[in-house]
Amino acid sequence: MTAADTQPLRLGIAGLGTVGAGVVKIIQRHADLLAARSGRPIAITAVTARDKLKNRDVDLSSYHWAADPLALAQSDEIDVFVELMGGHEGAAREATEAALRAGKDVITANKALLAHHGHELARLAEDNGRVIRFEAAVAGGIPVIKTMTESLAGNAIRRVMGVMNGTCNYILTRMESAGLPYETVFEEARQLGYLEADPTLDVGGIDAGHKLAILSAIAFGTEMNFDAVEIEGIERVSIDDINRAADMGYKIKLLGVAQMTARGLEQRMSPCLVPADSPLGQLQGGTNMVVVEGDAVGQIVLRGAGAGEGPTASAVMSDVVEIARGVRLPTFGQPASGLARAQAARTAVPAAYYIRLHLADKPGALAKVASVLGDAGISIDRMRQYGHGDGTAPVLIVTHKTTPEAVDHAIAELPKTGVIVGEPVELRIEEV
């Protein structure tokens, strides 16, 4: 360790919301611990945020208040630009680029920025001999970036899966436990402050999709391709489906799955059924879980808080200590210049499917449904028909493994039989 390495590592923090304040608190509370672990002191030298006067419950008086993120990013007072503003364009992007060009390392919790511009940012960092670290961008306090880029470096990754939006998991588990419809629980979540300003980012699966795109790039050594993630939110998940799935031994989760196939890289974020007794099925409330499958290690499951001040700040501090120790890692587990552009593939990996429909009270109705499935090449594993309550009979079908294409075809054909009331619902049953 050279003399320079024992100088304080000087941080400039842009964005002092929940996460930013959490980082400041950790650095103030654990100065000695951090210095012992890093081999040098960690110092905040400058900060900035939209509103200087807001009460943040932390003492910022000893830090220089920079005029704006861009000024902070280029300040001579900092070694590392810590970007905790959010947003994939505008100030966050400009300041991040400026920081790299000015020879600063960057730590960011910004999944949207990485999902949209991660590849260019990684190249910019490499061109300038700088690093970008982003443990906090995926699954909060869970060390998934470090695990994938470092711990599993000896593995060819087969598949990565995850429940990575705590708000969606809260909504789905709360619907089940309280027996409430989606709209009611959505409103509860809004009032509890669990939703982003634009709630579509959460319930539309976009935030989780950003995270999946980042994990895919690392897992398969490919350029980030967020646009190719097939995304479906949880808005169409009904309490009926949650209850019926439970009857069959499943839970419904907003599950991200990325896997490399002979046809290309499949990335999807969608409501899926998983076995109720699997680790993913047992996940309650806002907790996140990431499951990684490697050819040597088998299946690794990581579980923890996916959001919140402490967990997210903990992940930021992991990156801070890493840089303070002098560790320089390639952004996505290998140099960005070496990442292949993956062929994106729509989901084609076969799976079992859950189909729910309502039969009209007509003779031979079930036979017609069975016939449509048979014609589509879909065989039935389990079926349940419930009584005709309101004149229609709910029918649940769990298929044997089949292709998404066959299911889409059958779902399109079913209404044409004239024996179905309303639209049939289909959900993929992911093998976990």
Add this chain to the structure above:
Amino acid sequence: MTAADTQPLRLGIAGLGTVGAGVVKIIQRHADLLAARSGRPIAITAVTARDKLKNRDVDLSSYHWAADPLALAQSDEIDVFVELMGGHEGAAREATEAALRAGKDVITANKALLAHHGHELARLAEDNGRVIRFEAAVAGGIPVIKTMTESLAGNAIRRVMGVMNGTCNYILTRMESAGLPYETVFEEARQLGYLEADPTLDVGGIDAGHKLAILSAIAFGTEMNFDAVEIEGIERVSIDDINRAADMGYKIKLLGVAQMTARGLEQRMSPCLVPADSPLGQLQGGTNMVVVEGDAVGQIVLRGAGAGEGPTASAVMSDVVEIARGVRLPTFGQPASGLARAQAARTAVPAAYYIRLHLADKPGALAKVASVLGDAGISIDRMRQYGHGDGTAPVLIVTHKTTPEAVDHAIAELPKTGVIVGEPVELRIEEV
């Protein structure tokens, strides 16, 4: 990256059992992947093992066969000495020390060596400007060392817990699922090759105790103190206790717990009850789980295969790639010279306890038992008395939180009442 950093990293592997062969296979299979991720090729240059002629199902013909581990450790042909022999004295220790003195970095999977001599080895490494890495020493493929030393570096660790001996967990879960006594399942495990040559290392809790001592040192920044781990094996866990615990909603696990208290560092490895629906309670078979609680991150749960060729070799490769990337980390998360000598404390943290005893068929028997507990200051949360089958009545008691001291006292007093048949059994119920 300097020119020297793009030279191959040259490994010398001592020990070619399951794990050693697994490492060779990964390096042969994933040469390109490893080079891309490391920024340089990974090369095995020399190997050694007890028996040169044994068929290992891997091609070793292109590697120099060193005469013995000591010669390999000092060989000019290697940069990193990979110690996969095992044993905490003799060849493993001598060769590891020799390698560090000869300026080699060391990677080891040897938990016994670290638990007994980790502190001196870390100091020796530091004195020689070398690193020792040991991800494979604890919980196989689960990245617990990296998570604790790096990902949670911003946290004061409150508690670390784990099921870290797959063989014991296999035995306990198999006893429950098959309804078989300990002796029968122990014999099964022996025949399946799940047990160490000296099975006491497994079922006596020693192997798991080694791992706990390593995690404690990292978690609390203290010198390794394996001798202070309170260790109890699973030999006295009966199928009766497993069944009765299940009746009350618990599973029995060989659980390690380390926590810092005002009185000192508590480290214990013992059979405990945990809630059946907790992640630890749901752990089946040979799978391992580590739970870490940090002041910022909350609870992180890591789960995966704790042993076996692929998972353990995956962990070794994590260390190999780390060193190849030029990453130099302090052995136990901070320099060994800075580790405090912790005051060791016997378990005093209060907990609920499970007590099982057999009442003689005498009037007032239960009152006498209740009175002994009351006199010891123990209050009862739940109690079940079963029918007098063979003339004695099994009684299960779950206490409210109490001290181990109070429980020990009550257990010693109970037989003196004259209403108890045989010895009472007590097990701690760990809050997880």
